[in-house]
Amino acid sequence: MYNYDSHDQAFVEARSREFRDQVERRITGKLSEDEFKPMRLMNGVYLQLHAYMLRVAIPYGTLSADQMRKLAFLAEKYDRGYGHFTTRQNIQYNWPKLIDIPDMLDHLAEVQMHAIQTSGNCIRNVTSDPFAGVAGDEWIDPRPTAELLRQWSSLHPEFAYLPRKFKFAVTGAAEDRTALKFHDIGLKVKPGVDDNPAYEIWVGGGQGRTPRIAVLFEDNVPLSELLPKLDSMLRVYNLHGRRDNKYKARIKILVAEYGLENYRRDVEEDLALQSLEPFEPAVAEYHRIAKDFEQSDLTPLPSASNGDNPPALASWIKQNVTSHKVPGYGVVSISLKPKGGIPGDATAEQMYALADLADRYSQGELRVTHRQNIVLPSVAAKDFAALHEALVKQGLAEDNIGQLSDIIACPGLDYCALATARSIPVAQELSTQLREREKRDDLSGLTLNISGCINACGHHHAASIGILGLNRAETESYQITLGGSSNDNASVGGILGPGFAQSEIPGAIDRILDFYIGSKQEGESFNQTYRRLGKAAFREAVYVAA
Amino acid sequence: MWLLKKDGSWLPIDSSELITANRVTPESFDGDLEHIAQTGQSVIISFSGPHDGRGFSFAKRLKQFAPELKLIASGGLTPDHARLCFQTGFDEILLSEELVVRQSASAWQTAVEMSVDKTYVEGKVHSNIPSIWQERALAQSIATNE
Numbered sequence: 001m002y003n004y005d006s007h008d009q010a011f012v013e014a015r016s017r018e019f020r021d022q023v024e025r026r027i028t029g030k031l032s033e034d035e036f037k038p039m040r041l042m043n044g045v046y047l048q049l050h051a052y053m054l055r056v057a058i059p060y061g062t063l064s065a066d067q068m069r070k071l072a073f074l075a076e077k078y079d080r081g082y083g084h085f086t087t088r089q090n091i092q093y094n095w096p097k098l099i100d101i102p103d104m105l106d107h108l109a110e111v112q113m114h115a116i117q118t119s120g121n122c123i124r125n126v127t128s129d130p131f132a133g134v135a136g137d138e139w140i141d142p143r144p145t146a147e148l149l150r151q152w153s154s155l156h157p158e159f160a161y162l163p164r165k166f167k168f169a170v171t172g173a174a175e176d177r178t179a180l181k182f183h184d185i186g187l188k189v190k191p192g193v194d195d196n197p198a199y200e201i202w203v204g205g206g207q208g209r210t211p212r213i214a215v216l217f218e219d220n221v222p223l224s225e226l227l228p229k230l231d232s233m234l235r236v237y238n239l240h241g242r243r244d245n246k247y248k249a250r251i252k253i254l255v256a257e258y259g260l261e262n263y264r265r266d267v268e269e270d271l272a273l274q275s276l277e278p279f280e281p282a283v284a285e286y287h288r289i290a291k292d293f294e295q296s297d298l299t300p301l302p303s304a305s306n307g308d309n310p311p312a313l314a315s316w317i318k319q320n321v322t323s324h325k326v327p328g329y330g331v332v333s334i335s336l337k338p339k340g341g342i343p344g345d346a347t348a349e350q351m352y353a354l355a356d357l358a359d360r361y362s363q364g365e366l367r368v369t370h371r372q373n374i375v376l377p378s379v380a381a382k383d384f385a386a387l388h389e390a391l392v393k394q395g396l397a398e399d400n401i402g403q404l405s406d407i408i409a410c411p412g413l414d415y416c417a418l419a420t421a422r423s424i425p426v427a428q429e430l431s432t433q434l435r436e437r438e439k440r441d442d443l444s445g446l447t448l449n450i451s452g453c454i455n456a457c458g459h460h461h462a463a464s465i466g467i468l469g470l471n472r473a474e475t476e477s478y479q480i481t482l483g484g485s486s487n488d489n490a491s492v493g494g495i496l497g498p499g500f501a502q503s504e505i506p507g508a509i510d511r512i513l514d515f516y517i518g519s520k521q522e523g524e525s526f527n528q529t530y531r532r533l534g535k536a537a538f539r540e541a542v543y544v545a546a
Numbered sequence: 547m548w549l550l551k552k553d554g555s556w557l558p559i560d561s562s563e564l565i566t567a568n569r570v571t572p573e574s575f576d577g578d579l580e581h582i583a584q585t586g587q588s589v590i591i592s593f594s595g596p597h598d599g600r601g602f603s604f605a606k607r608l609k610q611f612a613p614e615l616k617l618i619a620s621g622g623l624t625p626d627h628a629r630l631c632f633q634t635g636f637d638e639i640l641l642s643e644e645l646v647v648r649q650s651a652s653a654w655q656t657a658v659e660m661s662v663d664k665t666y667v668e669g670k671v672h673s674n675i676p677s678i679w680q681e682r683a684l685a686q687s688i689a690t691n692e
Contacts, residue, residue: 005682007678007681007682011662011665011666011678014662014663015662018626018662022626025649025650025653030648030649030650030653031624031649034596035596035624038596038597039624039626121597121599151666151678151679152666152667154665154666155662155665156665156667157602157629157630157633157634157665157668158599158602158603158606158630158633158634159599159602160599160602160630161596161597161598161599161602162599235603235606235607238599238600238602238603239572239575239600239603239604239607243573243598243600270607273607273610273611274610275610278667278668278677278679278680279667280683281679281680281682281683282679284682284683284686285679285682288682288686
């Protein structure tokens with residue numbers, strides 16, 4: 001893991017002091033709410049339906065056990081005993097008092113954490129592959145690049161007031177576990193020359209009311225040119241992105257309306273003017289950072305036999321453990337999707353337990369995934385049984401990773417001021433229904449994502465089955481989309497037809513699954529079946545059969 | 547009106563003293579940097595409000611094109627914008643009486659000494675102290691030579 005030096009530590013402590021001063025000036029009236037709003041947002045503080053919400057960054061989804069303990073402590077002391085892990089590898093606290101937030105930031109700084117740029121129209125928390133460094137299909141570890149981006153973008157003086165929020169994802173593996181093509185800029189890290197990485201730069205992806213899949217901006221960009229290029233890409237966007245309509249302000253709209261070639265030309269013209277001096281240390285910085293991520297020595301171990309395992313443990317290993325690049329170890333995903341539970345929520349007690357388990361079984365390290373689960377990245381196969389037993393005691397042993405019941409959901413109208421419908425009760429009911437169905441049907445590989453409004457924080461566009469909650473004539477109505485995907489063959493789901501009342505959703509989902517199970521050919525995925533048969537066939541099965 | 551300078555000093559100014567300055571807004575900029583550079587020694591760049599950051603990128607680009615130009619920020623800014631202004635190439639910030647009184651003179655006076663006064667890429671705005679990355683590079687260089 002990356003360890004702060006004295007500069008990093010001084011930086012987050014200074015930012016914490018700065019925010020304390022801003023809160024004080026707001027409380028004493030020196031700053032108007034209009035002036036204060038972007039400052040609090042840039043520090044992850046939202047005003048939600050019932051209270052302020054603090055979003056804390058978990059950079060590229062990596063956490064130490066001590067950091068997890070601190071998150072648990074904050075949930076206990078300043079919230080109502082739980083936190084919510086989000087699709088962008090952050091954690092949200094839903095009930096802090098504004099006056100307490102500077103103290104929370106001080107606590108976070110003690111363990112090298114912060115809330116810098118977790119919201120607002122700036123460069124947000126950089127996300128990455130939760131299996132980084134341990135995945136067998138990895139070309140190069142994406143975390144040094146992600147940390148380099150975190151440092152470059154933190155309190156960047158030029159990009160604090162962009163036309164709209166700006167999201168980066170970085171991966172270095174064959175399988176995309178970051179939803180890379182749904183980001184404003186996605187970077188694929190590949191081996192370059194002289195021990196330096198090179199990059200594919202993808203631009204213009206995003207969800208919201210105008211979902212777009214990113215397009216390739218440039219391939220094989222050397223490390224030494226990466227940051228100047230990104231600086232110019234952001235500068236052109238800052239100058240020319242639309243500010244007249246917030247729904248058309250993301251870079252995806254600029255790229256679509258202005259054209260990729262015109263955008264590329266402007267970036268190159270800007271690059272020609274740029275002073276490269278500030279970026280000269282970047283290559284050395286990358287290698288300094290990379291040293292912190294070098295895998296501590298894991299001794300290869302003989303594979304443990306799972307032949308005699310009890311059924312519950314065998315099923316959990318099959319579903320929740322992924323192969324590790326070092327023989328004898330596994331990457332263990334811990335589901336935060338219990339039957340009937342709230343996706344992504346964890347209690348303080350569970351967080352403390354996860355920290356202890358990370359210390360005991362995974363070199364003190366955890367990850368947060370964009371599907372709102374937790375990962376212990378390096379667990380010896382001989383420890384699977386003991387880990388599973390400990391997870392059962394904490395209610396964290398659900399064996400549904402990669403199943404349809406591994407649902408993504410945003411907080412929706414239960415918390416969010418932007419939401420138009422509730423997400424959480426829909427997810428809770430469906431998870432109960434789907435866990436039962438998964439006992440008889442193979443629903444692995446399908447995804448179900450729920451958003452409580454068109455802003456799509458629940459990634460509904462990018463799921464095999466997406467559910468979007470809307471407000472129609474003061475009634476919650478849920479639109480279903482089919483055929484979306486966030487992997488390397490990213491696709492945007494298509495709207496199936498008219499919306500459903502909340503009570504009608506379980507039946508509609510059952511009919512979709514009945515039709516899929518009854519129609520799929522050998523080895524065919526849900527999206528392949530959907531594309532082969534077309535929307536009309538699914539529509540008939542769902543609406544006519546009703 | 548008041549002018550806040552990079553070094554934290556500030557002075558009252560009569561608006562007539564700025565009569566020769568070229569006034570531009572980022573939103574009306576047509577891309578012709580050379581034309582702006584030729585029309586005077588000072589350029590006042592107006593921000594349309596505290597949420598609009600175009601002026602920062604505009605200043606950065608203009609300063610790179612014509613380093614001798616004096617760039618002055620104006621508009622509905624807060625003390626928290628001062629670091630951003632000076633790190634993106636502005637030399638001065640033009641403040642209305644209302645902004646100084648409501649946001650407090652002390653907040654503006656200390657604006658350039660705000661606690662986050664350097665970033666990983668940009669150094670301190672008024673004292674030639676390097677960025678965090680440059681400081682690390684310097685330390686590494688000294689360690690290597692020793």
